[in-house]
Every structure is written in structure tokens, then in C-alpha cells.
Amino acid sequence: MTDPVVMANTLSKWYGAVIGLNGFNLEIGKGITGIVGPNGSGKSTLFKLVTGTIKPNSGTLLVMGQRPWKNPQQLSKIGFCPDYDFLPPDLTGREYLSFSGGLHGMQGTSLDSRIEEVLAVVEMKGAADRKMGGYSKGMRQRMKIAGSLIHDPELLLLDEPLTGTDPMVRREIIELVRHLHKDHGHDIVVSSHVLHEIERMTHQVALIYKGRAVASGDISEIRRLMSDHPHDIVLEGTEMLALARLLLDKKFTVSLELSPDRRTLHVKVSQPEEFFDEVPDLIKESGSTLERMESLDDDLESVFRYLVRW
Amino acid sequence: MRTQLHTTGLLTLTWFSAKKLIVHRRWVIALLIAILVGAVMGYFATEVEEGITAASDLLNILVLFFFMPILALIYGASMIRNEIDDRSITQVLTSPMDRRLSYLGYYFALALVLALLLIMVTTIGWACFFAVKGFDAAALELLLGYLLTVCIGALVYSALFLVFGVVLRHPIYLGLFYVFIWEDFVGSIPGAAENYTIRHHLLVVASTWIDYGDVATVSGSAGISAMVLFGITVALLAIGSWAFWNKEVP
Numbered sequence: 001m002t003d004p005v006v007m008a009n010t011l012s013k014w015y016g017a018v019i020g021l022n023g024f025n026l027e028i029g030k031g032i033t034g035i036v037g038p039n040g041s042g043k044s045t046l047f048k049l050v051t052g053t054i055k056p057n058s059g060t061l062l063v064m065g066q067r068p069w070k071n072p073q074q075l076s077k078i079g080f081c082p083d084y085d086f087l088p089p090d091l092t093g094r095e096y097l098s099f100s101g102g103l104h105g106m107q108g109t110s111l112d113s114r115i116e117e118v119l120a121v122v123e124m125k126g127a128a129d130r131k132m133g134g135y136s137k138g139m140r141q142r143m144k145i146a147g148s149l150i151h152d153p154e155l156l157l158l159d160e161p162l163t164g165t166d167p168m169v170r171r172e173i174i175e176l177v178r179h180l181h182k183d184h185g186h187d188i189v190v191s192s193h194v195l196h197e198i199e200r201m202t203h204q205v206a207l208i209y210k211g212r213a214v215a216s217g218d219i220s221e222i223r224r225l226m227s228d229h230p231h232d233i234v235l236e237g238t239e240m241l242a243l244a245r246l247l248l249d250k251k252f253t254v255s256l257e258l259s260p261d262r263r264t265l266h267v268k269v270s271q272p273e274e275f276f277d278e279v280p281d282l283i284k285e286s287g288s289t290l291e292r293m294e295s296l297d298d299d300l301e302s303v304f305r306y307l308v309r310w
Numbered sequence: 311m312r313t314q315l316h317t318t319g320l321l322t323l324t325w326f327s328a329k330k331l332i333v334h335r336r337w338v339i340a341l342l343i344a345i346l347v348g349a350v351m352g353y354f355a356t357e358v359e360e361g362i363t364a365a366s367d368l369l370n371i372l373v374l375f376f377f378m379p380i381l382a383l384i385y386g387a388s389m390i391r392n393e394i395d396d397r398s399i400t401q402v403l404t405s406p407m408d409r410r411l412s413y414l415g416y417y418f419a420l421a422l423v424l425a426l427l428l429i430m431v432t433t434i435g436w437a438c439f440f441a442v443k444g445f446d447a448a449a450l451e452l453l454l455g456y457l458l459t460v461c462i463g464a465l466v467y468s469a470l471f472l473v474f475g476v477v478l479r480h481p482i483y484l485g486l487f488y489v490f491i492w493e494d495f496v497g498s499i500p501g502a503a504e505n506y507t508i509r510h511h512l513l514v515v516a517s518t519w520i521d522y523g524d525v526a527t528v529s530g531s532a533g534i535s536a537m538v539l540f541g542i543t544v545a546l547l548a549i550g551s552w553a554f555w556n557k558e559v560p
Contacts, residue, residue, distance in 0.1 A: 015560060048560065051404045052403075053400070053404065053558065053560075054558040054559070070555070072407060072409065075404055075405060076315075076406035078404070086397045086400050086401070088398060090330075090333055098322075099322060100405075102319060102322025102326075103322055103407060104315070104405055105314050105315030105316070105318045106318065
């Protein structure tokens with residue numbers, strides 16, 4: 001078995017009274033790994049610890065076998081693309097890449113040719129000589145990724161690269177991330193608060209919530225955990241009482257609540273997939289008509305809350 | 311390999327940081343200061359009898375006494391602090407350069423830009439004065455003396471205010487205290503208090519090559535003052551680079 005690219009063992013980081021990571025355990029292997037968690041869950045803190053811009057309060061963090069804090073040499077193997085926009089608006093894309101390369105000790109023709117390579121990879125050749133202040137959000141994301149690639153790192157850290165981008169740009173960046181691993185061999189850790197976006201890049205994910213890794217592994221495992229957690233579902237229509245009676249006999253029904261006007265039924269189910277499979281037959285059998293059906297907590301936040309209790 | 315990384319990294323950081331400082335909108339302040347110094351010196355040249363002595367005293371008051379520490383404070387205290395606040399420092403912190411060396415890159419950029427700005431301000435003031443009084447060899451000698459002084463001042467004040475920006479969240483307050491309370495007020499109290507100011511040691515050193523005006527009459531050992539200035543600069547750089555090396559940037 002190959003050594004993990006990132007290994008965190010009971011890692012904790014606090015900002016005063018605010019928890020960044022708390023007893024965080026995770027192993028990230030080669031390939032593309034998705035870090036998924038809601039805003040404030042600790043994703044960015046993890047990246048800052050991995051790049052050594054902050055130091056852990058306790059626990060162990062090894063990146064490619066080494067501790068990152070006060071270890072600048074390690075950074076020659078890591079490329080970091082943060083979630084915030086820091087590109088200097090007065091510089092052109094090419095000047096920015098020249099700056100990034102220079103900070104990694106690159107110069108002369110080798111730097112110039114690497115800049116051309118990277119611009120081709122992120123498809124920004126056409127805009128390379130324009131000031132970055134005039135770039136669109138998608139172009140800025142691409143240029144940020146280009147800056148993190150300039151020194152050809154082994155490990156690429158992409159913090160929320162899809163945030164604030166439109167669907168078209170999102171699709172392009174997802175393709176770019178896959179391409180960077182498949183064709184250029186970079187190991188990539190990419191974060192997002194949207195699971196299905198990560199799912200389009202990789203099947204290897206870790207879920208983070210409130211500073212802890214609550215689940216990690218293949219996405220099918222995560223999906224199973226998600227489907228296991230009780231769902232609140234709202235059904236609206238006619239003859240809801242009859243439908244409620246039928247649902248009461250089902251094993252997956254945890255609780256039922258019918259509104260006074262008997263048009264809205266709140267159902268808590270333990271096996272949502274079974275529920276969704278059976279509901280058409282139950283509606284037919286009860287003679288109800290369904291006008292609306294909605295899962296109230298089909299968002300990631302509710303899954304995280306469930307997993308933490310679990 | 312590490313040597314090339316550090317040399318190239320240092321030159322890159324110095325060059326880009328200097329460019330960033332120059333194109334920053336603060337250049338308007340520097341330009342206004344230059345115009346003000348030029349206007350004041352030009353006006354005084356029409357009003358006073360003395361020539362070179364008055365020019366020396368005016369350059370001493372306007373540049374050495376006031377605008378040099380003020381410009382150093384404006385540019386130096388905010389340099390690294392601004393990069394931390396707008397997060398553009400990420401690029402530097404996630405590069406494999408030793409952070410202590412990165413700090414020196416910022417310092418060289420700051421000292422270079424500050425020296426250039428002070429050279430501009432001093433030269434404009436000098437030119438406006440002697441355009442009225444007439445240029446001669448002594449005037450040129452005076453200019454060179456002040457240019458050398460402001461270059462040394464840029465090196466020392468840059469080291470001072472850059473460290474403020476690394477160790478303090480709001481460096482401007484301590485900077486203002488140093489310039490206006492410590493150097494201007496405490497430094498002017500008769501006795502040994504002035505020995506604890508950068509300006510005094512700078513004037514002692516400058517007195518060896520400026521032969522006109524109050525600067526020429528400043529007493530003290532130029533050698534000791536030069537060593538004090540050198541020691542202060544090195545100590546401040548050591549403190550700043552140590553603080554930067556240990557600094558967490560969330």
C-alpha cells in the first residue's frame with residue numbers, strides 16, 4: 001500500500017475560542033480526493049495547515065511524510081489554489097505566472113516555456129497578456145489554478161474552486177481537474193460544500209463537519225450513509241388521511257403528522273429509498289392525489305448533523 | 311539548487327513588491343509632498359538672503375525631519391500588513407522560499423522605493439531653490455550629501471516601520487507615536503534623549519559630508535552613529551524576519 005499523501009491524526013486547530021479542526025483524523029491517498037463540508041466546517045483550515053501557513057495546536061499532520069509547519073522546502077511539491085481572490089489586478093496573467101514561478105526559483109527560458117505550458121493547460125493563452133483586473137470569475141479561477149501549477153507540484157490543493165462560478169465555468173473546471181490528474185499525474189485534494197459537484201470529479205471523498213472528519217471513503221459508501229439517515233418528507237394533496245393509514249403499517253415510517261386541514265402530511269422515514277419506491281403504489285391504493293412531494297432535509301447540512309450524532 | 315531558489319525568489323519578490331509599491335495610489339501622496347517641498351523651497355529662495363545655508367536647513371526640516379519618516383511610515387507600516395489583509399501574501403507564504411528571506415525581499419523593495427521617492431522629493435526641492443539662487447558646485451555637493459543621507463535614512467526607517475507591520479495589527483499608531491512623540495518631542499528635549507532617535511544618529515553621520523546649515527553643526531562621533539544605525543537596522547531586520555518566520559497567517 002502506498003503512503004498517504006496527507007495524514008492527519010487527532011489534529012486540532014483553534015482560533016481563540018473558535019474551532020477550526022478538532023481531533024481531526026483523515027488519510028488522503030493518491031488520486032483526486034474531495035473534501036466536502038458546509039461553510040465553516042474546517043476545509044480551509046485543513047488546507048492552511050497542509051500548506052504550513054498556520055500551525056496545529058495539537059495532533060499530527062504529515063504531508064507526503066513531512067510536517068508542513070516551518071518546512072518551506074515541502075512547498076516545492078505542493079500547489080495551492082485558495083478559495084479567495086488574491087490576484088493582483090494590475091498584473092497581466094503572464095506577469096502573475098512569472099511572479100509565481102520566480103518565487104519557486106524558476107527563471108529564464110525554462111520559466112517562459114513552463115508559463116506557455118500552463119497557459120495551454122488552463123486554456124488561458126488568449127488572455128495571458130491582459131490585466132487580471134478585467135478577467136471574468138472563471139478566468140480568474142483558471143489563472144489561480146495556473147499559478148498553483150507553475151512549479152509542476154506533486155500535490156495540488158484546490159479550495160472551493162467552483163464557488164461563485166456559473167454552470168458553464170463549473171463544468172470546465174471540473175473537466176480541468178480531472179484532466180490534471182489523468183493526463184498530468186497530479187494528486188489533487190479539492191474541497192466543496194456541494195457533494196454532487198465533487199462526485200463529478202472523484203469517487204473518493206471525505207465529509208467534514210464542525211472540524212471533524214465524519215465520514216470518508218468511496219462516494220457510494222457516503223451515499224449509503226446519506227440514504228440511511230431519517231428524512232423528513234412533506235406530501236400535499238387530497239385523501240392524505242388514507243395515505244397516512246397505509247404509511248403507518250410500513251417499517252420505514254418513523255413518525256407521521258397530518259395538518260388540521262388534512263391536506264399536508266409530514267412523514268419521517270428511516271429508509272427514504274424504500275419510501276420513494278413504494279409511494280406510487282401507496283398513493284394508488286389510498287386513492288389520494290398528490291400535488292406536491294418534497295424532502296425537507298435532503299441537504300448536506302442535515303446529513304452532517306445526522307452523521308455527527310451517529 | 312536551494313541557492314538558485316533563494317536568489318531568484320528574493321529578486322522576484324523584491325522586483326514585484328517594488329513595482330506594487332510604485333503603482334499603488336499612494337504615489338499621489340509622494341507627488342504632493344514633492345510639489346509641496348518644491349513650492350516651499352522655491353518660495354523661500356525668493357525671500358531669504360542666504361543661499362546654500364538656507365537650502366540646507368530647509369532640506370533638513372522638510373525632508374530629514376518630517377517627510378522622510380512620514381513616507382517611511384506610510385509605505386513601510388502598511389506593506390506586509392496590507393498583503394496579509396488582502397491575502398495577496400498567500401503566494402509568498404506558499405512558496406518554498408525561506409520566510410526569513412521573503413521578509414528581506416519585502417525590505418529591499420521598501421528601502422528601494424522609499425529611497426527613490428526621497429531622492430525625487432529632495433531633488434525637486436533642491437532644484438526649485440537653486441533655480442532661483444543659481445546652481446553651482448557647492449549646491450551640487452549639497453544635493454549629493456542629502457541624497458546620500460536620505461538613502462541611508464530609507465534603509466534604517468524601512469527596517470523600523472516594516473517590523474511594525476509584521477508584529478502589530480494596527481502599526482500606524484505606534485508609527486505615529488514614534489515619529490511625532492518620540493523623534494519630534496522626546497528627541498528635542500535637551501540632554502541625552504536625542505541619542506535614542508534614529509534622526510540624531512543620521513544627522514551626526516550626515517554632518518561629515520554636509521558642510522552647510524544646522525546639520526553641519528551637529529556634534530557626535532560619526533563612526534559610532536554609523537555603527538548604531540547599522541546595528542539598529544540589522545537588529546530590526548532580525549526581529550522582523552524572526553516574527554515573520556513564526557507568524558501564522560490564517
